[in-house]
Amino acid sequence: MSSGPFDYYAKRPHGHDHGDAHGHDHDDHAPVEDREGPPSEFEIMSRAMQELLEAKGVVTAEEIRRRIELFEEDFPYRGGRVIAHAWTDPAFRQRLLADGRAACAEFGIELEAERLIAVENTPSVHNVIVCTLCSCYPRALLGMPPTWYKSRNYRSRVVFEPRAVLREFGTVLPEDVTLRVHDSNADMRYVVIPMRPQGTEGWSEERLAGLLTRDTLVGVTVPKAEGK
Amino acid sequence: MRRQTEPATRSSYAPAPGHRFNVGDRVRIRQAFPPGHRRTPYYIRGKRGVIERICGAFPNPEELAYGFDGEPAKVLYRVRFLQGHVWPGYRGPAHDVIEMEIYEHWLEPDGDKP
Numbered sequence: 171m172s173s174g175p176f177d178y179y180a181k182r183p184h185g186h187d188h189g190d191a192h193g194h195d196h197d198d199h200a201p202v203e204d205r206e207g208p209p210s211e212f213e214i215m216s217r218a219m220q221e222l223l224e225a226k227g228v229v230t231a232e233e234i235r236r237r238i239e240l241f242e243e244d245f246p247y248r249g250g251r252v253i254a255h256a257w258t259d260p261a262f263r264q265r266l267l268a269d270g271r272a273a274c275a276e277f278g279i280e281l282e283a284e285r286l287i288a289v290e291n292t293p294s295v296h297n298v299i300v301c302t303l304c305s306c307y308p309r310a311l312l313g314m315p316p317t318w319y320k321s322r323n324y325r326s327r328v329v330f331e332p333r334a335v336l337r338e339f340g341t342v343l344p345e346d347v348t349l350r351v352h353d354s355n356a357d358m359r360y361v362v363i364p365m366r367p368q369g370t371e372g373w374s375e376e377r378l379a380g381l382l383t384r385d386t387l388v389g390v391t392v393p394k395a396e397g398k
Numbered sequence: 399m400r401r402q403t404e405p406a407t408r409s410s411y412a413p414a415p416g417h418r419f420n421v422g423d424r425v426r427i428r429q430a431f432p433p434g435h436r437r438t439p440y441y442i443r444g445k446r447g448v449i450e451r452i453c454g455a456f457p458n459p460e461e462l463a464y465g466f467d468g469e470p471a472k473v474l475y476r477v478r479f480l481q482g483h484v485w486p487g488y489r490g491p492a493h494d495v496i497e498m499e500i501y502e503h504w505l506e507p508d509g510d511k512p
Contacts, residue, residue: 285453287476302439329441329496330485349494351481356437356499357456357474 246313248279250382254375257366281310290363297362298389300328301354308359339390361387367395417473423449426508435463438504446508447479473502
């Protein structure tokens with residue numbers, strides 16, 4: 171809120187329209203509950219592990235909080251910045267293709283344990299990334315993976331009917347374009363360098379980065395300049 | 399397969415001295431089903447492909463998964479497969495490919511054309 175203290179009791183816009191067949195609670199004062207019932211085994215394990223690590227002086231609660239904050243506020247935007255830079259600097263693009271981790275470090279982004287392979291879309295090749303075994307994802311560049319990326323549906327189908335899956339994302343590939351599916355199944359992480367759309371000549375890196383959404387960097391869609 | 403003739407990029411991560419295979423070599427993924435934590439997907443076991451790049455040497459994930467140190471490190475490759483070979487009913491152009499990372503001990507030389 172930009173002006174005045176936040177008003178807890180202000181009516182928020184409802185966001186959708188429907189008749190009287192209410193499928194959910196309309197009470198703005200209803201308590202927000204994560205979930206019914208006791209904490210799951212994983213929540214208990216996670217909490218116990220954090221408390222032990224804090225007790226032993228390995229990490230502090232503040233470090234963990236800060237890490238979560240980075241994951242939400244910084245990591246999701248790094249990929250777009252790196253690829254926008256690659257679009258505007260051909261030498262950087264080559265270094266990114268040769269060694270993704272080193273190029274990111276040069277750009278001021280430390281990927282920590284991640285080894286990155288950048289794969290580029292061209293007029294004759296389109297790349298898409300999946301991890302069929304779990305949910306390996308370039309988290310230090312794109313943040314946490316979206317739910318669909320982790321779903322069994324995406325993970326099992328994008329390897330054997332990738333063109334059908336891409337169509338569901340609104341991406342129709344011509345038959346003469348080779349589709350390269352990358353199963354991120356072991357130690358490497360992947361990011362797609364999409365083709366820079368026409369009509370973006372002279373754009374700043376910041377503006378270009380705005381086109382490079384998470385989905386374009388996973389390869390399920392392509393960036394579009396219209397309306398941006 | 400036309401794209402396999404393109405020069406492949408060699409990763410600079412953890413150079414892998416003594417690697418058994420080179421970029422462009424034809425390989426076959428071992429058709430084996432050992433128990434435990436394996437990073438070789440079932441769907442690719444027994445399939446034939448071509449080495450796309452050498453990723454480097456990494457601690458063996460099959461050992462790391464059980465609390466061991468993963469030594470000796472294993473050489474990791476990226477292998478490229480034709481989709482029409484991996485999935486007999488593949489509905490897409492013959493030039494579509496799938497690529498993934500395979501550790502050296504899952505690879506066998508394959509002299510035959512895939």
